[in-house]
Amino acid sequence: MITKSLYQEVILDHNRNPRNYGSLDNANRSAEGHNPLCGDHLSIKINLSENLIIDSITFQGESCAICKASASMMTANVKGKTQADAETMIKEFRDMAVGQLEPDDDHHLGRLTVFVGVRDLPTRVKCAILPWHTLHAALNSITTTSTEADDDPMHISIGNAS
Amino acid sequence: MTPIESSLRSSETSMFNVEQIRSDFPILKLKIDDKQLVYFDNAASSQMPKVVMDRMLRYQTMEHANINRAVHYLSETATAEYEKSRHKLKNFINANEDREIIFTSGTTDAINLVAHSYGRKFISSGDEIILTVLEHHSNIVPWQMLAKENGVKIRVVPINDAGELLIDEYKKLFNKNTKLVGVTHVSNAIGTINPIKKMIKFAHAHGVPVLVDGAQAAPHMKIDVQELNCDFYTFSGHKLCGPTGIGILYGKANQLNRMKPFKGGGDMITSVTFEKTIYNTIPHKFEAGTPPIAAAIGFGAAIDYLSSIDLSTIEAYEQSLINYATEQINNIPGIRIIGSAAEKVAVLSFSVDGVHPHDIGTLLNQEGIAVRTGHHCAQPVMQHFKVPATTRASFSFYNSMAEIDTLITGIQKVQKVFL
Ligand SMILES: Cc1ncc(COP(=O)(O)O)c(C=O)c1O
Numbered sequence: 001m002i003t004k005s006l007y008q009e010v011i012l013d014h015n016r017n018p019r020n021y022g023s024l025d026n027a028n029r030s031a032e033g034h035n036p037l038c039g040d041h042l043s044i045k046i047n048l049s050e051n052l053i054i055d056s057i058t059f060q061g062e063s064c065a066i067c068k069a070s071a072s073m074m075t076a077n078v079k080g081k082t083q084a085d086a087e088t089m090i091k092e093f094r095d096m097a098v099g100q101l102e103p104d105d106d107h108h109l110g111r112l113t114v115f116v117g118v119r120d121l122p123t124r125v126k127c128a129i130l131p132w133h134t135l136h137a138a139l140n141s142i143t144t145t146s147t148e149a150d151d152d153p154m155h156i157s158i159g160n161a162s
Numbered sequence: 163m164t165p166i167e168s169s170l171r172s173s174e175t176s177m178f179n180v181e182q183i184r185s186d187f188p189i190l191k192l193k194i195d196d197k198q199l200v201y202f203d204n205a206a207s208s209q210m211p212k213v214v215m216d217r218m219l220r221y222q223t224m225e226h227a228n229i230n231r232a233v234h235y236l237s238e239t240a241t242a243e244y245e246k247s248r249h250k251l252k253n254f255i256n257a258n259e260d261r262e263i264i265f266t267s268g269t270t271d272a273i274n275l276v277a278h279s280y281g282r283k284f285i286s287s288g289d290e291i292i293l294t295v296l297e298h299h300s301n302i303v304p305w306q307m308l309a310k311e312n313g314v315k316i317r318v319v320p321i322n323d324a325g326e327l328l329i330d331e332y333k334k335l336f337n338k339n340t341k342l343v344g345v346t347h348v349s350n351a352i353g354t355i356n357p358i359k360k361m362i363k364f365a366h367a368h369g370v371p372v373l374v375d376g377a378q379a380a381p382h383m384k385i386d387v388q389e390l391n392c393d394f395y396t397f398s399g400h401k402l403c404g405p406t407g408i409g410i411l412y413g414k415a416n417q418l419n420r421m422k423p424f425k426g427g428g429d430m431i432t433s434v435t436f437e438k439t440i441y442n443t444i445p446h447k448f449e450a451g452t453p454p455i456a457a458a459i460g461f462g463a464a465i466d467y468l469s470s471i472d473l474s475t476i477e478a479y480e481q482s483l484i485n486y487a488t489e490q491i492n493n494i495p496g497i498r499i500i501g502s503a504a505e506k507v508a509v510l511s512f513s514v515d516g517v518h519p520h521d522i523g524t525l526l527n528q529e530g531i532a533v534r535t536g537h538h539c540a541q542p543v544m545q546h547f548k549v550p551a552t553t554r555a556s557f558s559f560y561n562s563m564a565e566i567d568t569l570i571t572g573i574q575k576v577q578k579v580f581l
Binding site: 063065127 | 521524525550580
């Protein structure tokens with residue numbers, strides 16, 4: 001059963017001890033992400049170097065375990081990557097969460113494939129995606145974003161978390 | 163991890179045979195990935211007994227045609243059955259006359275009807291409406307729309323930390339501009355039963371009519387609109403073992419008569435020319451177009467079913483469920499019950515320290531347990547308790563004590579996962 005595999009030890013561990021949690025001095029990119037349907041919110045702060053490398057990244061906020069673990073693993077994975085590489089991962093993660101990318105396909109997600117189970121839980125897809133969504137906004141200097149915004153480039157219209 | 167022994171549990175068999183009741187509901191036998199379904203999302207929508215499904219099937223098989231229109235057999239049968247349902251609903255809430263029962267698509271539709279037909283005619287700039295913190299969004303938003311359009315002010319009755327309305331504050335909100343009170347009989351988020359009879363009496367002493375949102379009350383207790391003396395009362399079929407797409411608005415005939423129509427169309431008129439249209443009398447004035455006939459007849463069958471068990475028996479049994487569940491959950495460390503009103507229905511809203519409601523919902527689902535997690539369309543209540551969301555188990559008379567044990571064990575499992 002798919003929900004059994006969703007709460008795997010990696011996810012529980014990142015929820016318990018989130019990596020890169022906190023604020024970031026001299027961040028030059030940041031965004032706030034909201035899921036108005038469940039009240040989850042998180043903020044992401046980035047230090048992007050002149051040659052567009054994510055030198056440091058942190059997150060903070062209140063959310064469910066899936067969202068928090070997703071944010072923690074995301075920050076750990078995109079740190080040191082270029083903006084372009086991060087954008088590729090954002091797209092791949094989103095595709096995986098909505099069932100358009102299989103863990104066996106070619107991708108750059110590594111262990112992030114533990115989140116594949118959300119594709120069978122439409123109400124939880126947005127929990128996993130919110131951090132990625134917010135990262136995309138930060139990298140593109142959009143300061144606030146919402147999983148429900150009309151003009152949202154990553155809008156996913158399946159399910160809701162209310 | 164077994165629930166503790168409790169004297170509250172034994173009351174199960176003394177009142178009625180819950181196993182027999184359960185056999186009336188086919189869906190309760192369902193397994194979700196090998197786990198027996200435990201359905202605790204009754205406040206969102208209840209399940210349907212087979213007699214109601216059979217009634218709708220019989221209607222579609224042998225009685226269906228449009229109503230109020232033709233002289234042929236089927237149309238007359240359908241019209242008669244539809245009107246019989248109205249009569250059953252009239253008896254169910256002890257209204258004075260059948261024509262005081264308007265079929266709507268549900269509670270939301272009924273409140274919008276009142277906001278439009280009463281509100282837009284009798285409430286205007288400078289006037290005030292009193293609502294409460296406990297309202298479902300459907301008894302907030304229609305009034306906000308009116309407020310924005312007509313410059314009406316909304317005033318809100320606060321609650322205490324048990325989740326009970328502060329009646330002294332309620333009384334202070336009245337002034338010469340007060341034109342309507344909208345109050346939920348029972349809170350869907352935390353189960354509080356509001357003292358509406360007292361509130362209605364006070365409002366009437368100030369010449370103010372009262373709309374009661376009964377969506378969460380009608381499934382759990384006997385409603386007598388004449389005794390309550392409310393001006394409007396509304397509830398939905400799908401929370402009362404009936405189908406979706408149907409509900410009623412009860413309104414006192416003199417109120418309904420002086421209101422303007424809501425939707426325009428067929429059936430709500432007596433004659434139409436391009437120069438002048440004459441509106442039909444109540445209830446037809448408010449039932450434009452072809453209604454969901456099968457749903458209305460199914461609703462009537464659900465009312466028969468509930469009446470055959472008797473609402474006071476249902477109420478007593480459900481109280482034994484909530485007492486047992488409350489006692490059991492209080493034995494688990496790290497749980498906070500949200501809403502502890504002295505008078506409440508069988509709704510248990512709670513939070514678990516360190517675990518987000520969404521994770522609780524997903525993990526309980528893994529055990530076959532259906533609960534609701536979120537803000538329950540009642541964000542002002544969540545704001546009062548300073549939580550973004552809760553987990554809500556809402557019980558019905560077809561739930562058993564054993565199912566509550568499954569829930570308690572499920573919550574303990576959730577805590578273990580997040581240890
Ligand atoms: C108190 C209350 N009012 C109104 C509603 C809306 O009912 P419906 O969606 O059937 O129109 C609900 C349903 O959730 C409710 O609990």
